[in-house]
Structure formats: C-alpha cells, structure tokens
Amino acid sequence: MKTIYLDNNATTKTDEEVLNTMMPYLLDNYGNPSSIYKIGRENKKAIEDSREKVAQILNCEPNEIYFTSGGSESDNTAIRGIAYSYKNKGNHIITSKIEHPAVLETCKQLEKEGFEVTYIGVNKNGIIDLEELEKSIKSTTILITIMFANNEIGTIEPIKEIGEIARKNNIIFHTDAVQAVGSVKIDVRKLNIDSLSLSAHKFYGPKGIGVLYVKRGIQFNKIINGGHQERNKRAGTENVAGIVGLAKAMDLAYRNLEANNEKVKELRNYYVKQIKEKIPYIKINGDMEKRLPGNSNISFRFIEGEGLLLNLDLKGICASSGSACTSGSLNPSHVLLAIGLPHEIAHGSLRISIGKYNTKEEIDYVIENLVEIVGRLREMSPLWEKFIEEENK
Amino acid sequence: MEYSEKVVEHYTNPRNVGKIENASGIGEVGNPVCGDIMKMFIKVENNVIVDVRFKTFGCGAAIATSSISTEMIKEKTIEEALQLKNTDVVNNLGGLPPVKLHCSVLAEEAIHEAIADYYRKEGKLTEEEITRKCNLKKHSCESCGI
Numbered sequence: 379m380k381t382i383y384l385d386n387n388a389t390t391k392t393d394e395e396v397l398n399t400m401m402p403y404l405l406d407n408y409g410n411p412s413s414i415y416k417i418g419r420e421n422k423k424a425i426e427d428s429r430e431k432v433a434q435i436l437n438c439e440p441n442e443i444y445f446t447s448g449g450s451e452s453d454n455t456a457i458r459g460i461a462y463s464y465k466n467k468g469n470h471i472i473t474s475k476i477e478h479p480a481v482l483e484t485c486k487q488l489e490k491e492g493f494e495v496t497y498i499g500v501n502k503n504g505i506i507d508l509e510e511l512e513k514s515i516k517s518t519t520i521l522i523t524i525m526f527a528n529n530e531i532g533t534i535e536p537i538k539e540i541g542e543i544a545r546k547n548n549i550i551f552h553t554d555a556v557q558a559v560g561s562v563k564i565d566v567r568k569l570n571i572d573s574l575s576l577s578a579h580k581f582y583g584p585k586g587i588g589v590l591y592v593k594r595g596i597q598f599n600k601i602i603n604g605g606h607q608e609r610n611k612r613a614g615t616e617n618v619a620g621i622v623g624l625a626k627a628m629d630l631a632y633r634n635l636e637a638n639n640e641k642v643k644e645l646r647n648y649y650v651k652q653i654k655e656k657i658p659y660i661k662i663n664g665d666m667e668k669r670l671p672g673n674s675n676i677s678f679r680f681i682e683g684e685g686l687l688l689n690l691d692l693k694g695i696c697a698s699s700g701s702a703c704t705s706g707s708l709n710p711s712h713v714l715l716a717i718g719l720p721h722e723i724a725h726g727s728l729r730i731s732i733g734k735y736n737t738k739e740e741i742d743y744v745i746e747n748l749v750e751i752v753g754r755l756r757e758m759s760p761l762w763e764k765f766i767e768e769e770n771k
Numbered sequence: 772m773e774y775s776e777k778v779v780e781h782y783t784n785p786r787n788v789g790k791i792e793n794a795s796g797i798g799e800v801g802n803p804v805c806g807d808i809m810k811m812f813i814k815v816e817n818n819v820i821v822d823v824r825f826k827t828f829g830c831g832a833a834i835a836t837s838s839i840s841t842e843m844i845k846e847k848t849i850e851e852a853l854q855l856k857n858t859d860v861v862n863n864l865g866g867l868p869p870v871k872l873h874c875s876v877l878a879e880e881a882i883h884e885a886i887a888d889y890y891r892k893e894g895k896l897t898e899e900e901i902t903r904k905c906n907l908k909k910h911s912c913e914s915c916g917i
Contacts, residue, residue, distance in 0.1 A: 680828065681828065682806055682807065682828055682829050682830055682833075683830075684830035684831055685782065685829065685830055685831055685833075685834055688774075688779075688782060688830075688831040689782075689783075692783060701806060701830070710806070720804075721803065721804040721805075721806070722803035722804060722806075725803075725806040757788070758785065758788050758826055758827060758828075758834065759808075759826060759827070759828040760799065760808050760809075760810040760826040760827070760828055761803060761808065761828045762828075763790070763810075763826055
C-alpha cells in the first residue's frame with residue numbers, strides 16, 4: 379500500500395537535493411572541524427558558509443547564529459540561558475498557553491527553580507491576547523517567549539507587535555519559530571526578535587539539527603558544557619552534514635517560498651472546503667487567514683481522534699490528532715483546550731498538514747476515506763446516536 | 772503505541788456493533804470528557820444472553836475491548852457474564868498498552884451495568900442486591916475519577 383504522508387507539521391521528508399549536499403561530509407570530508415588538517419579545515423569552512431547563509435535569510439549577522447541539535451535544544455538554551463543570565467535583573471517570564479512542550483516544560487522547570495511565569499491566553503482562533511500580554515508585564519519581567527506559529531492549529535502570532543511591546547518595555551523577546559521557518563518570511567530585525575529557534579526537519583532538512591539565533595549583546599548562559607565549539611556557547615563536535623543540510627534546505631525553502639506556499643495552500647483550502655461540504659457537524663480549529671499554508675485542524679464531533687487515526691493508518695494515511703489517547707495523557711491537547719474547545723470536541727480533532735510533495739490525487743483519496751471512516755465511527759458512537767435522537771424529537 | 776494483532780483486528784472489524792430495540796438491559800459507562808463512552812445492549816432469554824450489541828465513542832482500544840467482550844458474553848448465562856473480568860478481556864486481546872488498561876475496565880463495567888439494568892427491569896431484586904451482585908461502582912472512569 380502506498381504511504382500518503384500528511385503530517386508535515388510533525389516532520390518532513392528530507393529533500394534529495396539536501397541529502398546530496400550532505401553526503402560528502404559523511405563519506406569523504408568526515409574530519410573533525412576543530413582539527414588542523416585539510417578534511418577538518420574544510421569542514422570548518424562549510425560550517426561558516428552555512429552560518430552565513432542562515433544569517434542572510436533571517437537578516438542577522440553570522441555571529442548571531444548558533445547551531446544546536448534542534449528546536450527543543452534551542453528553546454531550552456534560549457529560555458534557561460537568558461533566565462539565568464538576567465536573574466539579577468528580575469525573575470519574571472511571560473509565555474503563552476499554547477506553546478510547544480519544549481517551551482512550556484522549560485518554563486515549568488524554571489518555576490521550580492524560583493522564577494515566576496505568566497501563561498497568557500489566546501482567543502478562540504488561537505491568537506495571543508496582546509492586551510493581556512501588556513498587562514502582565516512587571517518591573518521584574520526579563521523575558522517574553524511566544525511562538526511564531528502554532529504546531530497544532532497553524533495560527534501565526536502577531537510577532538511584530540509582540541516584538542514592539544518587548545522593545546518598548548526593554549524586555550528580551552524569544553520566539554519558538556520551529557513551525558514557521560520554511561513557510562513564513564522572517565526578518566529578525568524588522569520583527570524585533572531578540573532570540574529565535576528553528577529546526578531543519580520541518581522544512582525538508584535532516585532531523586537532529588537546528589539553530590538558535592541570539593541578537594548580539596544579549597547574554598545567555600550556555601547549557602551544554604564541554605569544548606569551545608560555537609564560540610564557546612554550545613559544546614560538542616559539530617554535526618557538519620546536518621549543518622550543511624540545514625542551510626541547503628533553508629535556502630531551497632526561501633528560494634521557492636511563494637510557489638511552494640501557493641501550491642500547499644491551494645491543496646489545504648481544497649481539502650477543508652471538501653470536508654466542509656461532505657461531512658456535517660465539524661469544527662475548523664484555528665484562524666483561516668493568519669495560518670501556516672499547509673496546516674488544517676478539524677474536529678469531527680461525536681468521534682474520538684485515535685480511532686480515526688488508526689483507521690486512516692489502515693489506508694496508508696499518516697496524520698495526527700489532539701486527542702488524549704494519542705498524547706499519552708488523560709487530557710486532550712492543551713492548545714485545543716486553550717482555544718476553548720470542550721474536551722469531547724478536542725478529542726475528535728484531526729490535523730492534516732500538507733507539504734510540497736503532496737498531490738491533489740492524494741487529497742482526494744484522503745477525503746474519500748475520511749467520509750467513509752467518520753461515517754462508520756459515528757454509526758458506532760453512542761454520542762452520535764443520542765444527538766440524532768434529540769435532533770429527531 | 773503498539774497494539775496487538777488481535778486489537779487491530781477487532782478495531783478494524785468490530786463485532787456486534789449497533790443497538791437492540793427493546794433490549795432486556797442497557798449499560799452505559801464512561802464520560803465524553805475522558806474520551807470514552809461504552810454502551811452495551813443485552814437481550815436475555817431464560818437467563819441466557821442471547822444477543823449483545825455495543826456502541827462506543829473512544830480510541831482503538833475502547834472499540835476493541837467492547838467488541839471482544841460482546842463475543843465473550845454472548846450465549847452465556849447472566850452469572851457467567853458477571854464473572855467476566857477485565858483481565859480476561861486483556862488476555863483475550865493478547866494484551867493492551869498500560870495506558871489503555873482502563874478501556875478493559877470500562878468494558879467489564881458496561882456489562883455489569885447492562886445486567887443491573889436487566890435486573891431492575893425484571894423487578895425481583897432490591898437496588899442494594901443489584902449493586903452487590905453486579906459489583907456496581909460509583910465512578911465509571913477510575914483513571915480520571917469523573
């Protein structure tokens with residue numbers, strides 16, 4: 379059976395062009411970049427060229443770019459590193475209720491260590507409440523960390539405005555842009571971003587490599603101790619092939635940004651429109667305008683998400699859900715609860731995230747199967763039975 | 772999460788899905804907030820469960836445990852059906868992931884509730900006797916306590 383991959387917000391297939399750029403650094407130029415001989419030195423140059431490329435795309439300086447193992451490490455380093463560095467100035471951090479666990483769990487850890495964290499809410503579309511943000515600023519606030527785009531519902535946050543608020547109040551602004559980089563144009567200067575996380579595998583690059591951008595002049599304690607790599611800010615022999623792959627993937631993503639976004643968005647809109655027409659009693663989660671191009675998140679009422687995913691998997695379709703059963707906890711997605719969905723509707727959510735390799739035929743196949751599966755699961759659902767009985771009264 | 776082949780087989784082709792008109796007993800347990808509800812319908816003739824159907828809102832494990840437990844109590848006497856333990860359901864399914872064990876508890880409870888409903892309709896036993904005989908619990912969903 380053919381695999382139909384529609385979980386591109388989780389990760390993406392590595393682009394072959396990216397892989398080809400990486401291969402020489404695994405097979406031939408495998409030297410340690412800190413070494414003096416040729417196959418080491420050349421690697422050092424490859425790293426610096428990649429750094430320059432990344433900096434150019436984000437509109438910052440190469441010495442503001444640090445390579446890490448990915449989004450989680452970048453978020454941990456930025457938040458903890460900045461918090462420890464500025465703890466003499468204050469101990470208050472502001473974040474949102476819909477952050478990725480890499481941010482939320484780091485903030486929770488800091489709370490245990492004596493920091494104070496405010497988790498601000500979002501409206502029903504998942505957009506940050508700017509007024510609440512301004513009101514929660516205190517004299518002790520040292521850091522605002524708010525995601526660029528949400529990984530579950532695809533909502534793009536008002537980053538420029540948040541950056542302005544932070545700047546006005548002389549507070550450092552970090553953004554977890556893992557989900558946005560590769561599909562949104564980002565100029566860290568124009569957007570007043572002081573610190574940013576990104577990860578290559580979200581835009582057809584390899585897994586295990588990411589970037590932390592930190593504006594010059596902003597201090598952050600290093601989290602990983604050891605050698606002097608990354609200007610003594612992140613120890614560990616550099617993942618050269620990964621770094622080269624990341625830069626290549628980012629270059630490809632931004633060179634073809636509009637065309638890719640247009641294609642992906644068209645497929646996404648087609649999918650949502652068809653589902654709306656063909657399946658009653660659904661709820662579209664997130665904002666349809668301020669949204670990542672490939673992301674869709676729909677709750678199918680009266681059914682549970684894991685049952686839906688398992689049935690899709692039997693048809694070769696890969697997707698994800700915010701149901702408790704798939705999160706491994708008892709609660710459904712914190713993001714869906716934050717936008718005000720009742721538990722039972724959050725349990726029935728399905729995230730289909732479209733990427734550059736998907737085709738209209740694949741989307742048609744998914745729609746056809748979803749209509750059948752949702753129908754069958756509803757026939758099996760006591761909630762549906764009850765609803766229909768009440769409708770017929 | 773890894774499901775056994777038997778679980779996959781049951782959620783792919785669940786047995787005895789549906790409802791029974793004029794059922795002898797109906798039992799509903801679980802809560803939409805927790806993400807699973809099971810509803811069991813039984814038809815009893817001469818103390819034997821001659822037919823059983825279910826409707827379930829829930830994950831793959833919830834559907835599979837409902838399905839297999841209907842097979843396990845069909846053609847059984849009421850007393851035999853009350854003997855069914857959630858561990859028997861789990862064993863028959865070739866195991867369940869630890870976080871899904873509560874689904875098997877729900878299946879056991881749904882059967883007990885359906886039989887209790889049958890006893891109530893029959894009108895021969897007091898509520899106290901029914902509660903004891905069917906081992907009815909106050910909370911259906913042990914894991915979240917709702």
